[in-house]
Amino acid sequence: MLGTLASAGGGVTVGEIVETLLLRTGFNTRMVIAGTTLLGIASGVVGAFAMLRKRSLMTDALSHATLPGIALAFLFAPVFGLASRSLAVLLIGATVTGVLGVLCVQAILRLTRLQEDAAIGIVLSVFFGAGVVALSYVQVNAPSGSAGLNAFIFGQAATMQARDVMLMAVLASGALIASIALFKEFTLVCFNDSFARVDGWPVSAIDLAMMAMVVLVTVAGLQAVGLILVVALLIVPPVAARFWTERLWLLVVLSALFGGASGYLGAAISALLPRMPAGAVIVLTAGVAFGVSMLFAPSRGVVAGALRRLRLRLRIASDHVLEAAHDAGADRIERVTMREIADLHGWSAWFAWVVRRWLIGARMATGTRDGIVLQERGRRRGRQVSRNHALWEQYLVSYADIAPSHVDWSVDLVEHVLSEELIRDLEKKLAQRGEALPSGSGVTA
Amino acid sequence: MSVGPVEFDLARDLFPLAAGVLAALGCGLLGNFLVLRRLSLMGDAISHSVLPGLVIAFLVTSSRGSLAMFIGATVAGLATVVLVEAVKRLGRVESGAAMGVVFSVLFALGVLLIEVASARGVDLDADCVLHGQLETLVWFSAPDHLSDVALGDLLRAVPQEVTTLGIMVVVVLAFLGLFFKELRIAAFDPALSTTQGFHAGIMHYALMVLVAFATVASFEAVGSILVIAMLICPASTARLLTDRLRTQVWLSAAIAVLTASGGYIAAAAVPGIWGKEEVNAAGSMSVFAGLLLAIAVVFSSRHGVVVRRLRQRRLARAVVREDLLATLYRASESGRPGTAITTLSEGRAPRLVRAAMRVSERRGDVRVADGRVVLTDRGRRVAKALIRRHRLWEHYLVDEAGLPPDHVHGTAELLEHLETLPPEGPQVDPHGREIPGDG
Numbered sequence: 001m002l003g004t005l006a007s008a009g010g011g012v013t014v015g016e017i018v019e020t021l022l023l024r025t026g027f028n029t030r031m032v033i034a035g036t037t038l039l040g041i042a043s044g045v046v047g048a049f050a051m052l053r054k055r056s057l058m059t060d061a062l063s064h065a066t067l068p069g070i071a072l073a074f075l076f077a078p079v080f081g082l083a084s085r086s087l088a089v090l091l092i093g094a095t096v097t098g099v100l101g102v103l104c105v106q107a108i109l110r111l112t113r114l115q116e117d118a119a120i121g122i123v124l125s126v127f128f129g130a131g132v133v134a135l136s137y138v139q140v141n142a143p144s145g146s147a148g149l150n151a152f153i154f155g156q157a158a159t160m161q162a163r164d165v166m167l168m169a170v171l172a173s174g175a176l177i178a179s180i181a182l183f184k185e186f187t188l189v190c191f192n193d194s195f196a197r198v199d200g201w202p203v204s205a206i207d208l209a210m211m212a213m214v215v216l217v218t219v220a221g222l223q224a225v226g227l228i229l230v231v232a233l234l235i236v237p238p239v240a241a242r243f244w245t246e247r248l249w250l251l252v253v254l255s256a257l258f259g260g261a262s263g264y265l266g267a268a269i270s271a272l273l274p275r276m277p278a279g280a281v282i283v284l285t286a287g288v289a290f291g292v293s294m295l296f297a298p299s300r301g302v303v304a305g306a307l308r309r310l311r312l313r314l315r316i317a318s319d320h321v322l323e324a325a326h327d328a329g330a331d332r333i334e335r336v337t338m339r340e341i342a343d344l345h346g347w348s349a350w351f352a353w354v355v356r357r358w359l360i361g362a363r364m365a366t367g368t369r370d371g372i373v374l375q376e377r378g379r380r381r382g383r384q385v386s387r388n389h390a391l392w393e394q395y396l397v398s399y400a401d402i403a404p405s406h407v408d409w410s411v412d413l414v415e416h417v418l419s420e421e422l423i424r425d426l427e428k429k430l431a432q433r434g435e436a437l438p439s440g441s442g443v444t445a
Numbered sequence: 446m447s448v449g450p451v452e453f454d455l456a457r458d459l460f461p462l463a464a465g466v467l468a469a470l471g472c473g474l475l476g477n478f479l480v481l482r483r484l485s486l487m488g489d490a491i492s493h494s495v496l497p498g499l500v501i502a503f504l505v506t507s508s509r510g511s512l513a514m515f516i517g518a519t520v521a522g523l524a525t526v527v528l529v530e531a532v533k534r535l536g537r538v539e540s541g542a543a544m545g546v547v548f549s550v551l552f553a554l555g556v557l558l559i560e561v562a563s564a565r566g567v568d569l570d571a572d573c574v575l576h577g578q579l580e581t582l583v584w585f586s587a588p589d590h591l592s593d594v595a596l597g598d599l600l601r602a603v604p605q606e607v608t609t610l611g612i613m614v615v616v617v618l619a620f621l622g623l624f625f626k627e628l629r630i631a632a633f634d635p636a637l638s639t640t641q642g643f644h645a646g647i648m649h650y651a652l653m654v655l656v657a658f659a660t661v662a663s664f665e666a667v668g669s670i671l672v673i674a675m676l677i678c679p680a681s682t683a684r685l686l687t688d689r690l691r692t693q694v695w696l697s698a699a700i701a702v703l704t705a706s707g708g709y710i711a712a713a714a715v716p717g718i719w720g721k722e723e724v725n726a727a728g729s730m731s732v733f734a735g736l737l738l739a740i741a742v743v744f745s746s747r748h749g750v751v752v753r754r755l756r757q758r759r760l761a762r763a764v765v766r767e768d769l770l771a772t773l774y775r776a777s778e779s780g781r782p783g784t785a786i787t788t789l790s791e792g793r794a795p796r797l798v799r800a801a802m803r804v805s806e807r808r809g810d811v812r813v814a815d816g817r818v819v820l821t822d823r824g825r826r827v828a829k830a831l832i833r834r835h836r837l838w839e840h841y842l843v844d845e846a847g848l849p850p851d852h853v854h855g856t857a858e859l860l861e862h863l864e865t866l867p868p869e870g871p872q873v874d875p876h877g878r879e880i881p882g883d884g
Contacts, residue, residue, distance in 0.1 A: 057486060057541040111750050112742055117485040118681050122738060125674035129731020132576050136725035137716065154556055232549030239542050280556040287550035294536045302535045
């Protein structure tokens with residue numbers, strides 16, 4: 001695949017790449033790149049709210065529903081004395097049927113027992129089908145000048161005129177400014193709409209305003225990105241941004257950043273390599289941002305989560321080893337003993353080796369040729385774990401009414417999550433009841 | 446043969462119609478379980494994201510040989526299902542957004558790859574993935590009349606798209622036939638299904654594999670948008686018509702066949718009325734599917750808008766009639782022999798009151814004379830039962846629900862119209878009025 005990409009971009013020099021990225025290019029290209037960047041920023045902001053309001057796929061129905069509007073506007077513009085190829089006219093048509101589509105989704109939800117997913121799917125496919133019908137009608141029966149209409153499906157940034165870009169930029173910045181102005185209202189509705197309603201906010205009006213912003217961005221992006229992929233600009237950047245933060249303002253800023261960067265890089269790459277359609281490249285750039293975020297974001301990322309789980313597993317495993325050593329009263333754990341512990345807990349040989357490295361790395365033990373020798377830290381931890389184990393065992397027997405024969409397995413699970421505060425509390429409770437405590441001299445941290 | 450203003454031409458129409466009907470049938474049947482399990486948009490996601498699978502298979506094998514493309518697309522379809530699950534679980538992303546991310550990025554990849562492929566002088570058209578190419582399924586050597594068709598000729602002439610679709614329908618039918626019970630339980634109660642020994646997760650994946658298979662088989666002929674329409678619309682329409690799953694499945698099959706054939710005929714017939722050329726058949730089928738759904742939304746005898754409106758109106762009228770009888774009864778309790786119609790109209794629409802009085806008079810519940818209304822014996826019995834329910838409810842609301850006595854009238858006013866009786870109570874209501882006896 002890289003090979004095919006390389007062959008597609010074979011003739012491009014590094015100099016050209018830098019020139020394009022710095023916008024030192026032809027006027028038209030510069031306009032297109034600036035325009036899609038603005039579009040990306042606006043859709044990042046609007047999309048963040050749409051995602052939080054769980055309206056992500058509503059935008060999909062909306063954008064598919066614009067197709068019949070484009071074809072009908074083309075067909076009927078001459079009736080009203082308008083130029084049928086004018087972008088503004090086509091976009092007005094797109095807006096009308098797009099909004100109609102959203103209204104249909106809501107009507108289906110209100111009038112029938114169908115669920116939202118079915119309603120969205122119905123509107124999306126039926127409206128798009130109507131669009132295909134209208135397009136085929138236009139192409140057969142009024143072929144003059146209808147060639148450009150297909151471009152709205154997949155987008156065609158490269159052929160955009162300066163005037164078209166201006167229109168796109170105006171629509172996008174309108175949505176951007178309005179969303180920032182309504183930041184507080186949108187936040188309120190996204191997080192707690194019933195509270196907002198009780199507090200006297202016009203929730204349906206705010207929802208309507210949010211949908212209007214979505215419509216603006218969608219319509220703005222139709223020509224550059226195409227109606228199938230324009231939803232990606234609204235969905236992918238906010239989902240990517242969600243991995244990095246729990247704060248709303250940061251989420252919106254990051255989402256705008258991802259959207260803007262996708263628009264900028266996508267249009268630039270597509271300008272360099274004439275074969276690359278801008279819409280697809282923009283969405284793929286956003287897709288890369290999403291992939292990187294999902295894998296490597298610090299706290300919600302997949303890698304961070306896997307590391308966290310691995311660390312917890314290792315801590316539990318090493319506790320088992322130290323406890324076994326303490327209970328056996330030995331400082332030295334032979335290779336054979338280690339294998340027995342591993343078999344008992346069902347560890348693979350590889351995991352047992354990692355546990356050994358972990359114990360040595362945490363300076364709980366030192367490695368020798370035929371096993372490990374516990375250090376002071378390890379001995380202390382072993383005592384502590386063993387004592388927690390005993391504490392829990394007695395707690396479960398005396399408080400939770402678990403038969404003594406059933407105690408041990410659950411003990412193994414809980415002793416690792418026991419907080420030290422809880423241990424002191426337990427200790428006190430058990431002391432009050434006069435239960436015999438195992439010696440814990442000097443181990444309570 | 447001719448259907449309305451359109452000639453049915455064997456050469457031009459037979460295979461496109463067959464392909465449309467088969468695709469609609471297979472997708473429509475599977476759609477029942479997608480719609481029930483709120484997975485409708487999985488069909489949408491899969492049909493968008495098979496595009497890169499198709500193109501990659503095409504680039505690797507450099508042929509439009511269908512098997513490779515078929516495998517590529519199926520793999521891409523399954524990858525979508527797995528990726529959506531992964532993004533949802535690993536990323537803790539809401540399912541709509543997860544689908545949106547996966548299918549839009551994969552679709553973008555497909556569009557890009559198509560451009561790369563065409564850079565190498567290979568022709569692959571993204572448009573036909575969306576619109577389908579029903580119109581190309583021509584039977585060149587077809588005889589003029591259906592009666593002249595030799596079976597051998599027909600079988601040899603069947604395009605491979607139609608064969609694939611036929612196999613798909615058979616597989617879908619077999620799957621539904623064999624696993625209907627399991628699918629039903631998994632759709633309504635996944636936990637129960639798992640405890641009964643067939644894992645709901647496995648049924649989910651089996652269903653998804655079939656959806657991917659049906660999508661891929663269909664969209665080469667009819668386009669991905671029609672696939673979505675067929676997965677969702679017939680099942681949704683059937684769901685509005687019945688409450689039984691088995692009936693719904695049969696209905697959806699019938700609706701799917703009707704959609705495909707109706708849409709196909711309309712594609713030529715409707716523009717033909719104005720003497721225009723025919724329009725895209727796949728698109729016309731989606732519109733037809735939407736039309737049938739709209740009809741069901743409005744006219745369904747069970748959940749239709751009209752029926753519900755009528756039912757509400759009938760109920761509203763019955764409530765007004767009963768309320769008026771109750772008012773008359775209360776007036777007679779305080780010794781007045783009749784009530785003026787104008788008094789009854791207070792706080793109610795005069796039109797409704799007049800209509801209610803007309804019906805009550807016809808039923809023999811009241812007599813109207815000189816603008817005054819008097820209860821007949823029959824009307825008195827009806828009103829008495831109503832008042833009894835009202836006062837029993839008031840008693841119940843005060844005694845059992847702990848409401849203050851001055852807050853219960855409004856609620857009792859609503860509850861009195863229900864069939865259910867509150868538990869028996871004492872002889873007087875919370876306001877000290879007598880509760881009339883039974884009968």
